Amino acid sequence: MSVPEDRGTGLHPAALPPGDAAAGRDGQAASGVAPAAAPARWAELRRFTAARVALGRVGDGMPTAAHLAFQEAHARARDAVHSALDAAGVAAVAASLGLPVLEVASQAADRRAFLLRPDLGRRLREADRAKLPAVPGAFLFVVADGLCASGVAAQAPGFLAEAVTLLRGAGMQVAPIVVAAQGRVALGDEIGGAMGAAMVAMLIGERPGLTATESMGLYLTLGPRPGRTDAERNCISNIREGGMSARAAAEKLLWLAGAALLLGATGVALKDEQPSAPLLPP
Amino acid sequence: MGFAASVGGTRYTFPELKTLLARATPLRSGDVLAGVAAASAAERVAAQRALADLPLQHFLDEAVIPYEADEVTRLILDRHDAAAFAPVRSLTVGGFRDWLLGAADSAALAALAPGLTPEMAAAVSKIMRLQDLVAVAAKCRVVTRFRNTIGLPGTLSIRLQPNDPVDDPRGVAAAVLDGLLLGAGDAVIGVNPATDNVETTIRVLELLDAVRQRYDIPTQSCVLAHVTTSMLAMERGAPVDLMFQSIGGTEGVNRSFGVSLALLAEARAAALSLRRGTLGENVMYFETGQGSALSAEAHHGCDQQTLEARAYAVAREFAPLLVNSVVGFIGPEYLFDGKQITRAGLEDHFCGKLLGLPMGVDVCYTNHAEADQDDMDALLTLLGVAGVTYVMGVPGADDVMLAYQSTSFHDGRYVRAALGKRPAPEFAAWMERMGIEAASGQGELPRLLAPELVGLA
Numbered sequence: 001m002s003v004p005e006d007r008g009t010g011l012h013p014a015a016l017p018p019g020d021a022a023a024g025r026d027g028q029a030a031s032g033v034a035p036a037a038a039p040a041r042w043a044e045l046r047r048f049t050a051a052r053v054a055l056g057r058v059g060d061g062m063p064t065a066a067h068l069a070f071q072e073a074h075a076r077a078r079d080a081v082h083s084a085l086d087a088a089g090v091a092a093v094a095a096s097l098g099l100p101v102l103e104v105a106s107q108a109a110d111r112r113a114f115l116l117r118p119d120l121g122r123r124l125r126e127a128d129r130a131k132l133p134a135v136p137g138a139f140l141f142v143v144a145d146g147l148c149a150s151g152v153a154a155q156a157p158g159f160l161a162e163a164v165t166l167l168r169g170a171g172m173q174v175a176p177i178v179v180a181a182q183g184r185v186a187l188g189d190e191i192g193g194a195m196g197a198a199m200v201a202m203l204i205g206e207r208p209g210l211t212a213t214e215s216m217g218l219y220l221t222l223g224p225r226p227g228r229t230d231a232e233r234n235c236i237s238n239i240r241e242g243g244m245s246a247r248a249a250a251e252k253l254l255w256l257a258g259a260a261l262l263l264g265a266t267g268v269a270l271k272d273e274q275p276s277a278p279l280l281p282p
Numbered sequence: 283m284g285f286a287a288s289v290g291g292t293r294y295t296f297p298e299l300k301t302l303l304a305r306a307t308p309l310r311s312g313d314v315l316a317g318v319a320a321a322s323a324a325e326r327v328a329a330q331r332a333l334a335d336l337p338l339q340h341f342l343d344e345a346v347i348p349y350e351a352d353e354v355t356r357l358i359l360d361r362h363d364a365a366a367f368a369p370v371r372s373l374t375v376g377g378f379r380d381w382l383l384g385a386a387d388s389a390a391l392a393a394l395a396p397g398l399t400p401e402m403a404a405a406v407s408k409i410m411r412l413q414d415l416v417a418v419a420a421k422c423r424v425v426t427r428f429r430n431t432i433g434l435p436g437t438l439s440i441r442l443q444p445n446d447p448v449d450d451p452r453g454v455a456a457a458v459l460d461g462l463l464l465g466a467g468d469a470v471i472g473v474n475p476a477t478d479n480v481e482t483t484i485r486v487l488e489l490l491d492a493v494r495q496r497y498d499i500p501t502q503s504c505v506l507a508h509v510t511t512s513m514l515a516m517e518r519g520a521p522v523d524l525m526f527q528s529i530g531g532t533e534g535v536n537r538s539f540g541v542s543l544a545l546l547a548e549a550r551a552a553a554l555s556l557r558r559g560t561l562g563e564n565v566m567y568f569e570t571g572q573g574s575a576l577s578a579e580a581h582h583g584c585d586q587q588t589l590e591a592r593a594y595a596v597a598r599e600f601a602p603l604l605v606n607s608v609v610g611f612i613g614p615e616y617l618f619d620g621k622q623i624t625r626a627g628l629e630d631h632f633c634g635k636l637l638g639l640p641m642g643v644d645v646c647y648t649n650h651a652e653a654d655q656d657d658m659d660a661l662l663t664l665l666g667v668a669g670v671t672y673v674m675g676v677p678g679a680d681d682v683m684l685a686y687q688s689t690s691f692h693d694g695r696y697v698r699a700a701l702g703k704r705p706a707p708e709f710a711a712w713m714e715r716m717g718i719e720a721a722s723g724q725g726e727l728p729r730l731l732a733p734e735l736v737g738l739a
Contacts, residue, residue, distance in 0.1 A: 039721060039726040039727055039728065039729055040726065040727040040732065040733050041725060041726060041727070042460075042463065042722065042725050042726060042727060043725065044733065044738075045456040045459060045460055045733070045738070046456075047456075048452040048453055048455070048456035048738055049446065049450075049452070049453035049456045049457055049677075049682075050447075050453075050682055051444075051445075051446070051453065051456070051457050051460075051677040051678070051680070051682045052677045052678020052679070052680050052690075053456055053457055053459075053460035053677045053678070054460060055677075055678055055692070056725060057464065057692060057695070057722065057723075059699075060692060060695035060696045060698075060699045061692055061695075061696060062678070062690065062692045066678065070655070070678060070679065070680065071655075073680070074649070074654065074655070074687070077649040078649060080649075081649055081650045115614050115615065115618075115650055116311055116314070116315070116614065116615055116618065117315065117615070118315075118615050119315075147650050206685075207648060207649060207650055207685060208649050208685070209649065209680070209681070209682065209684075209685025209686065210649075210680040210682075210685075210687065211680060211682045211685075212447070212682070212685055
């Protein structure tokens with residue numbers, strides 16, 4: 001799993017001020033670091049985290065503003081889960097890259113079926129198989145709604161513009177882009193297998209939280225075909241504003257794709273050892 | 283042998299014990315997905331009638347997963363205590379339900395636990411309503427100790443869960459302090475790491491231990507990494523209080539988690555060797571959840587609630603300090619909505635307590651489940667009445683790392699106040715000593731909890 005880079009505020013406990021326990025059993029402050037002269041304000045804690053800290057309390061409950069902020073965030077996340085896949089952004093960027101777009105769907109007929117029957121979301125609708133051209137040896141992108149269609153609609157166009165350019169620059173042939181409705185990660189195996197792609201990168205909406213919404217994940221599978229397991233994929237997650245940037249994700253994909261071709265495998269056998277910072281030119 | 287019952291003039295048959303248990307289970311999406319659920323409401327009640335007539339003794343004669351094929355089955359049957367079972371050995375499942383609701387008192391239930399198999403507990407829960415699950419669990423007493431005392435009557439503990447999306451120490455420390463101000467942390471201060479990486483685990487363990495020592499908190503800390511990661515951290519000198527592991531009810535699901543009974547025993551021995559507990563030696567912390575075995579394709583055609591109960595047999599082998607179901611976390615394909623999550627949470631708590639575990643529940647949901655805060659309030663209140671050992675405490679109910687909603691620190695205060703519950707006694711005394719209530723009521727941090735002591739300046 002990939003996480004955003006450390007924000008650089010990392011504080012090793014060794015860097016904590018020296019000191020014994022703050023207080024002895026008698027409640028007196030121990031020697032070492034003396035507590036501040038004036039008590040700290042609870043609200044100060046907000047400086048250190050995006051978590052919902054220092055909300056205050058009314059009796060035992062949550063103050064009205066904090067309660068309604070939560071309700072709003074939940075409402076937005078719920079709407080994102082139930083959003084429909086809008087392929088216009090993907091189509092526009094594909095056109096600018098000179099790539100056709102093919103729209104397909106899984107066997108999950110609607111959102112409820114998608115949520116209740118993950119197996120149907122992993123299988124291609126039978127009638128759509130004929131739409132898929134053979135692209136032997138090409139690199140295939142599949143864009144699927146997953147658990148957040150608005151997330152993938154927001155992130156995929158910018159990412160594709162970066163990634164297709166990088167892959168082509170490395171000499172790879174990029175297949176027409178497939179947009180799949182009601183799709184889960186493994187749907188890419190069937191699509192990629194039908195097209196004879198060398199590798200498939202599934203771009204898929206990640207389950208929204210209250211704070212991290214509109215996020216996209218990428219799952220890379222070498223030699224896609226039905227029956228591949230999650231252990232045979234590499235994942236780049238949290239591609240979003242405030243998470244991993246489209247550019248950084250595209251660079252990581254290029255690194256992983258190159259390493260996968262050398263190794264002949266994706267998944268647990270392929271460790272992400274991309275240098276964490278760009279190397280200086282010689 | 284098979285089982286049968288008639289409802290409305292139709293005779294329903296069930297070829298095996300596992301089929302009978304699955305068909306008798308109240309409706310949930312995971313059993314439908316697995317193809318083991320009853321096809322109709324009538325078939326379900328027929329299975330419940332047949333199950334109610336089944337002698338408890340039968341569970342010792344027919345395993346839901348063969349003894350030869352599964353080490354969890356072997357553990358269950360090899361550890362069964364026939365003497366403890368004696369008081370109920372002549373009862374049917376239906377008779378057992380009546381006994382639990384009627385004659386059984388706290389002492390009888392505690393004595394019975396080693397004589398029960400998980401399948402017996404699951405079976406009786408399938409013919410119980412929510413109020414039955416609450417009433418019987420409320421009679422169970424399970425007390426565990428490490429640096430404080432968890433599970434005493436009249437107490438309700440809270441795991442402080444200060445997760446951070448990038449394991450940033452200051453983000454973690456700020457959430458810990460926030461939770462302490464609202465009375466959370468007596469069960470454990472436990473971080474789910476964003477990546478299962480030894481260096482990160484050590485760094486967070488050292489941070490949590492420093493916070494505990496500098497504030498002199500009578501509690502324990504934990505980084506919920508894989509046991510092999512925690513053992514590596516321990517070898518490198520990290521302060522590991524509790525060994526955490528996710529577990530399930532079959533050998534196969536445990537394999538998918540990268541553990542076996544032998545590995546868990548090794549992990550426990552390693553944690554015990556550090557001798558960090560001051561009041562007791564309960565050094566294990568387990569999480570479980572209905573649906574994990576199906577997710578790992580290791581369910582053997584059993585229903586998810588029976589398999590969940592079998593996970594508790596794994597847990598009790600290792601005398602844990604804490605066990606909780608992550609009931610609403612696994613997803614709507616296993617528990618679709620608030621109704622299914624609520625029932626499952628109460629089943630899990632009941633079965634865990636009946637089997638003698640210090641059972642907590644992560645009262646929670648994901649954003650793709652049909653559930654909301656109202657559902658969580660109802661489940662939390664029901665669990666409080668049922669005497670749940672602990673629940674989670676997350677800043678504002680929003681876990682910014684795991685992207686799901688659990689109970690907030692405020693929810694912990696609510697349920698304690700509504701039901702007259704207190705934190706663990708050592709922790710309650712500490713809160714008083716620190717002057718937490720008065721300060722937080724003023725929007726201040728007590729002087730003894732100065733943020734600069736934990737690097738927040």
